Amino acid sequence: MSEELLRLENLSIDYKVKEGYLSAVKDVNFSINKGEIFAVVGESGCGKSTVAHSIMNLLPGGNETITGKVIFKGRDLREVTEKEMEKIRGKEIGMIFQNPLDSLNPVYTVGSQVAEAIELDKVDKTEAWNRVVELFKDVKMPDAEERAKSFPHELSGGMRQRVMIAMMISRNPELLIADEPTTALDVTIEAQILAIIKALKEQFNTAVMLITHNFGLVAEVADKIGVMYAGEMVETGDVFEIFKNPVHPYTRLLMAALPRKTKNEGRLQTIEGNVPRITEKKPGCRFANRCPYATEKCKTEDPPMVMVGEDHMVRCHEIGKEEK
């Protein structure tokens, strides 16, 4: 029933920076099935956006080195030419960016920017415009017809985010990457946007990779979850499984820090210490400096990815031993 759509295999991304290389993403593995909502959570700077952009091959270009595979519908997108990638973007994979405020071109009306995407599928102008208005209604844009003729600076942050969503679902992609689609918005609008994303999944069987800081949000919509820490995917698995039985020390701390009340309070709370910036390649667990269970081995050896249940993977030395 569930067919695999996207699989990342040992994806690593280094940025060239002043100090040398910043290992922003290391050995990330996960897969998303058709019609599934996969949530990626983790503190700011842990590499979530970097992973998302690399799937679309939209990293800034110039200072990054990428290794590993991005397999989408059986094809490795890392091997695909730029021309072929252009056909995949928007059509097969859509992406909503973290910051809706400057993600729209200030000189064109928002409607024409959405229409521009639709017209790529050889739809004529009036037809495209009608679809834009339809889409604006779908994403609950107030005054859809009027708003389509507005310029981005005339819209609020929430409206611009709706425009972005309308644009990215306009071509019915099979996978939608949503990079913190609600972080900039208030709680009521957040709920509406989530409802839109859920409806999309139910209506069109769209798979969604949802990036967020917000655990409350994850519990509400996600099917699977991936916890990232300092560029590594430390735990992946089914949402219920992980909420019931968090295994990795970092996930546990996150859960413990979670007051299960309103969504806003559900945002990740701080844990003692800082996320390290990894600029040199040396073995050891990246969480060791903050981990309550850390041993000598943790500081000198890379922890392996251990399977602790069906589809439930954890990267940790200690757990691996306990479970054996």
Next chain:
Amino acid sequence: MIVVSFLVFSLMYMMPGDPIDMVVDRKVSQEKKAEIAHEMGYDQPFLTQYVNWVDDTIHGDFGTSTRYKTDVWGLMKERIPYSLQLCGWSLIVELIIALPLGLLCAMKKDSFFDRFTVNFSLFLTAVPGFWLGALFIIIFAVELGWLPISGYAGPEYFVLPIATCVLTGMGGTLRITKSEVLDVINEKYVTTAYAKGLPKRTVMIKHVLRNSLILVTTLVFMSIPWLISGAVIIEKVFGLPGMGNLLLNSITVQDMPVVQAVLLLIAILTVLCNLASDLIMGVLDPRIRLSMAGGDN
């Protein structure tokens, strides 16, 4: 503008030599000279002369040329079309060449093409216009005989002057375009444009170049006075019967009314260009359009 006219007036007033000497023969007696000077108003104190001139100008009377003894406006009217055509065509050709080149240089940043184009245009900017003009005359007019040397008797007489103007002026526009394009390429909405699935070409033209134009056209319009000052020299080199030539000749013979009028015209043009650049910015950028229409933001 007032400042310009006043400055020019003062400078001409202080220039060595008596304008009357240029008009009359050396042999004419002192009395006769004084009489002519009186007729032309040159015996009055400096400020009175200035005020008179301003008064006449406002009433559309630019005075009478001391050299040609004819109406200054009439002199200018014949010459304006030449200068306007030279500057206008130079501007258009410059934009047609410099904008795409700037875009290409930005897209292929640090490639051989980029370095060669930028350095070559820099070199051309540094070369004096009259020198390049003279070189062109030697090569294309004298040696090859493809084009006329100087003067004006048909459109082909414009080719070399425009080429000179464009080549010496292009570097600035090219570099502005390149740096602005490089700025815009990093904007988030450009990434959005790619994410929609637009091909690179479309993104570059519809999003990157279009948005760069806001600043580029504004700056280009503001630089038109430089273009004009360059054209003055080039008119002289190619003997085009335009305003620049008139201006330079008039300065040498201290033909005050003509110099005044031409410079005034250039000052007016400068102000108009600044105004036009504001208007164009408004047309190109909806955020400004709104605030200019007095709407809220």
